[in-house]
Amino acid sequence: MFDLKLIRDNPEAFDRALAKRGAEARSEEILSIDSARRAVMTEAQEAQARRNEASKLIGRAKADKDEAKAQALMDEVAGLKGRLSELEEMERDLAGGLDSILMALPNMVRDDVPEGPDESGNVEVRRHGTPREFSFQPKEHFDLGEALGLMDFERAAKLSGSRFVVLKGKLARLERALGQFMLDLHVNEHGYTEMLTPALVKDTALMGTGQLPKFEDDLFKAGDHYLIPTSEVTLTNIHADEILAEEDLPLRFTTLTQCFRAEAGSAGRDTRGMIRQHQFEKVEMVSVTTPEQADEEHERMTRCAEEILKRLELPFRTMKLCSGDIGFAAERTYDLEVWLPGQNQYREISSCSTCGEFQARRMKMRCRPKGEKQTRFVHTLNGSGLAVGRTLIAVMENYQNEDGSITVPAVLRPYMGGVEVITA
Structure with missing residues (x-):
């Protein structure tokens, strides 16, 4: 497995290391999945934060006897709950796909390892x-x-x-x-x-x-x-x-x-x-x-x-x-x-x-x-x-x-x- 931060910081070096082993470049594919996963995680964090905030506002709306507002907030919370489930599944799929790629890639060899085909x-x-x-x-x-x-x-x-x-x-x-x-x-x-x-x-x-x-x-x-x-x-x-x-x-x-x-x-x-x-x-x-x-x-x-x-x-x-x-x-x-x-x-x-x-x-x-x-x-x-x-x-x-x-x-x-x- 590899440090994704290192791949993000220097994808060319990662691909050169794979090439030294005779393997094809994979950084673009890896970073694309990683980017999509991080975007999903960010959306999930924002959705969870909004869900927590809306849940608190429901109590206030009910205290103010504003049933319409309370209902709107409850509908929003229910929608956010469904979206969070979708995002969690998306994140699991993306993480699984990323792990499958990384687990199949060989370790990067040291600079002092001689190059050769066999x-x-x-x-x-x-x-x-x-x-x-x-x-x-x-x-x-x-x-x-x-x-x-x-x-x-x-x-x-x-x-x-x-x-x-x-x-x-x-x-x-x-x-x-x-x-x-x-x-x-x-x-x-x-x-x-x-x-x-x-x-x-x-x-x-x-x-x-x-x-x-x-x-x-x-x-x-x-x-x-x-x-x-x-x-x-x-x-x-x-x-x-x-x-x-x-x-x-x-x-x-x-x-x-x-x-x-x-x-x-x-x-x-x-x-x-x-x-x-x-x-x-x-x-x-x-x-x-x-x-x-x-x-x-x-x-x-x-x-x-x-x-x-x-x-x-x-x-x-x-x-x-x-x-x-x-x-x-x-x-x-x-x-x-x-x-x-x-x-x-x-x-x-x-x-x-x-x-x-x-x-x-x-x-x-x-x-x-x-x-x-x-x-x-x-x-x-x-x-x-x-x-x-x-x-x-x-x-x-x-x-x-x-x-x-x-x-x-x-x-x-x-x-x-x-x-x-x-x-x-």
């Missing part, structure tokens, strides 16, 4: 680690997992269809170990508060973070609820409709949850393996800050995600997303891309975004400085820390051995009961 316009910020040189041809994760007898897509398809997997034995434990390791690092060293949140949410929560109404096709609906596509939804909405004490900010939350995505727009992409699943685990980080804290927090959150990959000794690069690849609710995003030797390329494993007040406006989340009456919108940030399934893929491919076994990274061995190598 992922080809993303800019590398830094790189860590050197891809391992193999003395044999490295395999992809699904070939490794199936050969070990610990990754089963065929039986998963029998249970649920495509884009699901069954993990078994030590490979299942390795995924669990990764999630626990990530949570422990974020809680014990990075200062995040661990949360356990629902997997089912109301539509209002998804509207708050921006998944609805635009991305309904990517969601799984369950009765009156939706399965979460990411725990960003639950963590960010925890303080929706609240006024927070500014001195308590930033708030930092993390959780490990199952996530569910229909992947409606990814037909034909990554159909083999675990890269793009309907159900997957992810550790999420969410921060709620003041506007002044947000930029520093964005850098900090990205470093927290990077630290997971460093501890696992996985090569990766950090990319700043361009205007054509950045997410709907984000102002600026860093993607972490991990090296996958089986694919011989870097693949996304985390996105860390700052959203400004875009989500806070949608969910009415504010903060108040100590001792002041005035409130202002908070800023929200979210990041994957990390996508657990994709991290499992990266570990399998980077730590594979020529005989098909997988060496367990040293940092995970305490979570694996001391197991050092996963074999068939």
Whole structure:
């Protein structure tokens, strides 16, 4: 959502921001509806004031025994009552139409976001680690997992269809170990508060973070609820409709949850393996800050995600997303891309975004400085820390051995009961 005053004051800048994302200009349409709505509201205020005044005059006319005047005033009040009802309905319709437009528009990107049509316009910020040189041809994760007898897509398809997997034995434990390791690092060293949140949410929560109404096709609906596509939804909405004490900010939350995505727009992409699943685990980080804290927090959150990959000794690069690849609710995003030797390329494993007040406006989340009456919108940030399934893929491919076994990274061995190598 957007501050209408900013659009009124500088509609050209608003349209330029939309154009940077490849969207068409909308300020004229928005301001036209806004103007009509404000005119209706003004008329309603004037009608209500006149109705209040006429109601008082009725009593005086009756006291003066001027029945004709009293009747005329009562007729006027009745007419004003009917007109007020019409105006209230008109205002609701105009407000609803305005909200529908604004809710479907993406956030405005920051000036430092590079312009580009798609992922080809993303800019590398830094790189860590050197891809391992193999003395044999490295395999992809699904070939490794199936050969070990610990990754089963065929039986998963029998249970649920495509884009699901069954993990078994030590490979299942390795995924669990990764999630626990990530949570422990974020809680014990990075200062995040661990949360356990629902997997089912109301539509209002998804509207708050921006998944609805635009991305309904990517969601799984369950009765009156939706399965979460990411725990960003639950963590960010925890303080929706609240006024927070500014001195308590930033708030930092993390959780490990199952996530569910229909992947409606990814037909034909990554159909083999675990890269793009309907159900997957992810550790999420969410921060709620003041506007002044947000930029520093964005850098900090990205470093927290990077630290997971460093501890696992996985090569990766950090990319700043361009205007054509950045997410709907984000102002600026860093993607972490991990090296996958089986694919011989870097693949996304985390996105860390700052959203400004875009989500806070949608969910009415504010903060108040100590001792002041005035409130202002908070800023929200979210990041994957990390996508657990994709991290499992990266570990399998980077730590594979020529005989098909997988060496367990040293940092995970305490979570694996001391197991050092996963074999068939």
